[in-house]
Amino acid sequence: MLQAVQVSIGRFHHFHLARQLEKHQMLNSIYTGFPKFKLKEEQGIPQEKIHAFPWLQAPYMYAARLGVNKLNWLNKEWCWLASQSLDQHVKSNLSSPVNLIALSGSGLYCGTYAQQLGGNYICDRGSSHIRYQNDILTEEYKRWGFVFEGVDPRVIDKEESEYRQSDYITVPSEFVKQSFIEQGIHESKIKKIPYGARLDRFYKTSDPALDEFNVLWVGGVSIRKGFMYALKAFQKLKHPAKKFTVIGNVSEEIKALLLKENLNNIDFISRVENKELIRYYNLSHAFVLSSIEEGLAMVQGEALSCGCPLIVTNNTGGGDLFDDGKEGFIIPIRNENAIWERLQLFADNKMLRDEMSNAALNKVSSIGGWDTYGDQYSSFLKTIIRKS
Secondary structure, eight states: OOOEEEEESSOTTHHHHHHHHHHTTOEEEEEESSOGGGGTTOTTSOGGGEEEOOTTHHHHHHHHHHTOOOOHHHHHHHHHHHHHHHHHHHHHHOOSOOEEEEETTSOHHHHHHHHHTTOEEEEEOSSSOHHHHHHHHHHHHHHTTOOOOOSOHHHHHHHHHHHHHSSEEEESSHHHHHHHHHTTOOGGGEEEOOOOOOTTTOOOOOOOOTTOEEEEEESOBSTTTTHHHHHHHHHHOOOTTEEEEEESOBOHHHHHHHTTSOOTTEEEESOOOGGGHHHHHHHOSEEEEOOSSOSOOTHHHHHHHTTOOEEEEGGGTGGGTSOBTTTEEEEOSSOHHHHHHHHHHHHHOHHHHHHHHHHHHHHHHHHTTTHHHHHHHHHHHHHHHHHO
16 A cells, blocks of 8 residues: 655645544655644654755744745745755655655655656645636735735746646645636546544634624735625624624735724734634634635634634635535625625524524534544545555
């Protein structure tokens, strides 16, 4: 049986996958740009199977944290070299056939070499097709009066080469799958495997206050995430004790737009440790995510695990986690009125909110945390092992 070698420049969902593959006795190793000391809490993965190559990625991340990487040309070059060097590093360490699973952008060279050794190359893409992503964000920035600098053309070229070269492309949601099909990738090459949720970290602890209405946002506060649609919907919401808690780093474009907005009853919190988010989910009556483009936002699973009903766009991948009208609502992108109407419905109808909260808890228990994701990915690998 061919074992799996994973390549992921950052953490993302790949360490959840590594834990699952280790449980199925299918993990050979995982290579990452994260520094090793940051990965000691990754339980369930033998430390000797984690190979850190942080020499470019870690300084890039640190510079971003300090806000000193504002020169876009330098930022792009740094990011490009970090992925390129990790890709080449993994290639130099392969010597026998494996199932190489590489996050898109970091797997062209090592994936091709894995194929030459008699193994398989799976390109794992966490967001929509790179060209679809570039096009829709260019359009969205223009809607708000900004110019999107665009995805680095080198990255687009490399990722499209990965899509062609790989044996399979794994994606987390139907939204992502359809973006690939629209760009000409045959459906037979795409395998959809939705992400899970950490039930050990996120669960119901209490009910939100009866005399308030708390709305929660967790994630980047950006044009890509469609934050302004959620903000304008909240501004329209009628409730005597409404509050909007926004957890995430605010982009420069959103900061400029916020100068003209009424920010009463809105609490911006730049950073909360993931393990501390459980308190915010349990305090909230509704969770909103109005993304224009992404893959399958894992915060949705976290909110569901705490019984917090969702209002999200089609492009969050939420349709692969829950059912519209049962555990929350799925709406079109760029529609502040649709968000407002559903927020007002929750604010005015406690019984409906409670029903959806209970349905959310039941839904997550049926998903099985990350185990279902791991079972499906392992089963998928077993089918391609038989073909190799």
